[in-house]
Amino acid sequence: MAAIGVSASLLFEALKRTGMTDIVCVPDTHQKSLIDQLLTQDAISFVQVCTEDEAVGVATGLYAGGRSPALLIQNTGLFACLNSIRGLSLDAEIPTFMLVGEYMRQASVKSVDDQSRVVNLTEPTLMAWRIPFWRLESSDDLANIGLAFEWAYSKKGPSVVLVGAPTT
Amino acid sequence: MSSPRGILRTEAVDLIASVRNNSLTIVTMQPVAAWKAIGQHDLRNLNLIGSMGSASSIGLGLALAQPTEKVLVLDGDGSLVMQLGTMVSIGTHKPQNLHHIVFNNGCYETSGKQPVPGSATASLTEMALASGYTDALEIDDLTHAKESLYNILSQRGPTFTSLIIIGQGEIPRAGTSHAVRSDSFIEQIAKMRASFSSP
Numbered sequence: 001m002a003a004i005g006v007s008a009s010l011l012f013e014a015l016k017r018t019g020m021t022d023i024v025c026v027p028d029t030h031q032k033s034l035i036d037q038l039l040t041q042d043a044i045s046f047v048q049v050c051t052e053d054e055a056v057g058v059a060t061g062l063y064a065g066g067r068s069p070a071l072l073i074q075n076t077g078l079f080a081c082l083n084s085i086r087g088l089s090l091d092a093e094i095p096t097f098m099l100v101g102e103y104m105r106q107a108s109v110k111s112v113d114d115q116s117r118v119v120n121l122t123e124p125t126l127m128a129w130r131i132p133f134w135r136l137e138s139s140d141d142l143a144n145i146g147l148a149f150e151w152a153y154s155k156k157g158p159s160v161v162l163v164g165a166p167t168t
Numbered sequence: 169m170s171s172p173r174g175i176l177r178t179e180a181v182d183l184i185a186s187v188r189n190n191s192l193t194i195v196t197m198q199p200v201a202a203w204k205a206i207g208q209h210d211l212r213n214l215n216l217i218g219s220m221g222s223a224s225s226i227g228l229g230l231a232l233a234q235p236t237e238k239v240l241v242l243d244g245d246g247s248l249v250m251q252l253g254t255m256v257s258i259g260t261h262k263p264q265n266l267h268h269i270v271f272n273n274g275c276y277e278t279s280g281k282q283p284v285p286g287s288a289t290a291s292l293t294e295m296a297l298a299s300g301y302t303d304a305l306e307i308d309d310l311t312h313a314k315e316s317l318y319n320i321l322s323q324r325g326p327t328f329t330s331l332i333i334i335g336q337g338e339i340p341r342a343g344t345s346h347a348v349r350s351d352s353f354i355e356q357i358a359k360m361r362a363s364f365s366s367p
Contacts, residue, residue, distance in 0.1 A: 022232075047232065047261065049225070050253030057222035057251070061194075061229020064214065064357050066364030069229075087219055093354050 003164030008033040018149040028074035030101025052081035089158035133160040173308035178337030196223035221250030231263035259300020273333035296328035308332035
């Protein structure tokens, strides 16, 4: 079944329901409308940084300081920060919930069958690293936001929600 | 022939400890042992080993989380340049409570003292000011060092201090005058987080 873009407003409400306090972000093309919404509200603090490695570090500092942060990044950025995920999210057991946009994915094709490596390698990489992931393919999957966030904080480690199509 | 400019790492940690007051601290790589040996690894300190440049970004997060607490990041020059963009992020978010102190020895001691790229040509203090830090200072001898460091840490941040390090010095034997923490980074994080959650 093809991925269908989720409304940024509905996604924002799902994020708020988790109780997350901060979103640390390196902008993602797929989540542009969500980012636009996050920039105009103050329920969740929005912290934009230069790289995804920094994002994992800033989230670690926020967590140490008593906050409950999350990351918003692109699939390319997930690959870029894997060593930081290894050192901080996994080894240091820092809860790291990540909303990851599947940039370059053809929405009508399953990710593992996509012709683009940045798409078809994402799930196998997460499985190899034993990082649990959920999908956001349509608004029917919004409950996965809460499940993945709760997993990260209860198990103290990384979790990912893969955003299959651009938010609307 | 003039003597090389710089101070010993042990002198540097003593200097910072003398003006730390009750600041939160994050220490990475080479200063960790010396900082711990003088009793500074308390419940308001995080020791970070092998984080590949994350000290400054963790410090930024901690400063944003606790804006009424002063946060000192004791960084290495090699560590800093691994995630140099964090200076731009710090300059963008401008946490007034963040003070970034770099132990600048020009080399990667852990892996065999290879020179840090740019150590002879790139000015970290100029980069800090260009990134948006409010002030930057270089300290290469102990004359007036305590007064200078105290003054910059009293300013509205984020500030940047580069300590020119020319050697280790003799680290006091651990446990001679104070208890020594031996908890893991996981435990340190948990305890620091819990301290902010307690009523």
